């Protein structure tokens with residue numbers, strides 16, 4: 001059986017893989033909630049990052065974008081929804097735009113949110129320089145989203161795509177720790193978009209008890 005390693009209590013890049021396995025009834029995939037220090041996981045994936053997958057015949061697949069793609073393409077009987085999420089196969093431009101926003105949200109933006117939030121809230125060793133630089137890079141990138149949503153309902157086209165799902169799960173990490181009430185008041189377009197995306201059928205149950213941080217922790 002294929003094994004997909006996730007931990008949805010801790011790691012936002014694993015939210016969608018876990019949701020997709022359940023939503024699309026991917027019964028040949030065993031969803032395992034992993035502690036990254038687990039010796040078997042460390043042996044298989046010495047880099048110790050999730051999500052990660054091992055197929056029945058021992059092939060490995062890592063990286064959230066690749067795994068989300070693989071899981072959506074593995075969904076049977078959901079062709080219309082998958083075509084909307086990944087873009088129509090005849091529409092290369094739309095598919096490319098979806099990948100563009102997935103990558104920007106999941107890599108550039110989320111990595112800097114991590115650098116800002118994790119040392120600030122104690123998920124990593126405190127480091128004022130990392131926190132300041134992370135925040136400053138988030139501040140530079142945030143207008144790319146806010147300006148986009150000022151004139152667009154979603155990231156690409158008129159429907160929710162995988163780009164919106166990946167961006168929203170990335171933002172939700174920020175909303176848990178650093179993008180506090182004041183930040184949210186200053187970014188109304190991002191908030192309008194985020195609330196619409198997490199209310200969609202794919203994410204609604206997962207986000208029903210989501211708690212936003214009110215005031216982020218002050219620097220030491």
Ligand SMILES: N[C@@H](CCC(=O)N[C@@H](CS)C(=O)NCC(=O)O)C(=O)O
Nearest residue numbers: 011012013048049050051063064065
């Ligand atoms: N480039 C990888 C990054 C994976 C990644 O950093 N995952 C985080 C969880 S969201 C992780 O495993 N963090 C564990 C750690 O850094 O200790 C991807 O996009 O999947």
